[in-house]
Amino acid sequence: MAVLSEGGGQAGTGRVASCLRVERLESLDPGMLQELAACGRQAMGDAALGVWQLPVIAAWGFLFMARLEGEIAGSAQAIRCREPGDIYMDIFYIREGYRGRGLGAAFLKQVMEGLAAGGFRRLLVTCDPGNVPAVRLFSAAGFRTDGELDAFYGPGRDRLLLAAPLAEGGS
Numbered sequence: 001m002a003v004l005s006e007g008g009g010q011a012g013t014g015r016v017a018s019c020l021r022v023e024r025l026e027s028l029d030p031g032m033l034q035e036l037a038a039c040g041r042q043a044m045g046d047a048a049l050g051v052w053q054l055p056v057i058a059a060w061g062f063l064f065m066a067r068l069e070g071e072i073a074g075s076a077q078a079i080r081c082r083e084p085g086d087i088y089m090d091i092f093y094i095r096e097g098y099r100g101r102g103l104g105a106a107f108l109k110q111v112m113e114g115l116a117a118g119g120f121r122r123l124l125v126t127c128d129p130g131n132v133p134a135v136r137l138f139s140a141a142g143f144r145t146d147g148e149l150d151a152f153y154g155p156g157r158d159r160l161l162l163a164a165p166l167a168e169g170g171s
């Protein structure tokens with residue numbers, strides 16, 4: 001496990017985003033696997049990765065977890081692309097009770113810094129064009145539309161392909 005940030009602040013007092021502890025997990029013990037799968041299901045429904053996928057992402061992709069005061073607040077899950085330097089983030093969420101407080105922006109910034117430090121130069125993500133919080137989150141973080149994927153997840157499920165440059169040490 002690699003810790004990206006310790007989350008030194010105090011959640012009750014200042015900016016809650018400074019209290020996030022972000023880790024990259026390279027393996028999942030059985031308890032963590034179940035917990036993370038349940039958090040994903042709650043946050044993303046059918047789109048979430050489950051117990052058959054999460055260990056694969058942890059071992060050979062990139063699995064980040066954000067904690068607030070010890071509790072799982074969110075997760076990001078990414079895989080390498082065929083194009084060298086590109087990485088695709090399949091899953092990014094903040095759990096429902098933790099949303100709207102700047103945690104998504106803080107977590108995404110740390111994920112992007114972690115991936116940049118890992119040598120990646122561009123982060124790709126797909127997003128439902130009607131998902132206003134996600135579109136705002138990603139555009140504020142420097143993502144721009146790179147394509148439109150009609151019926152990407154089946155009829156009626158169009159997605160925007162978004163891409164952001166990754167700069168080591170932040171941009």
Ligand SMILES: CC(C)(COP(=O)(O)OP(=O)(O)OC[C@H]1O[C@@H](n2cnc3c(N)ncnc32)[C@H](O)[C@@H]1OP(=O)(O)O)[C@@H](O)C(=O)NCCC(=O)NCCS
Nearest residue numbers: 092093094099100101102103104105132133134136137140
């Ligand atoms: C998208 C998501 C990660 C945002 O997390 P969050 O912690 O609420 O985000 P923040 O508080 O940092 O806010 C990020 C931006 O979204 C906006 N936002 C947050 N909640 C919003 C809402 N309910 N309606 C409109 N905008 C909203 C914020 O104003 C902010 O935009 P700004 O920088 O222009 O002000 C969260 O809503 C989520 O997990 N959704 C379900 C999973 C998902 O859609 N993931 C993304 C696609 S993979």
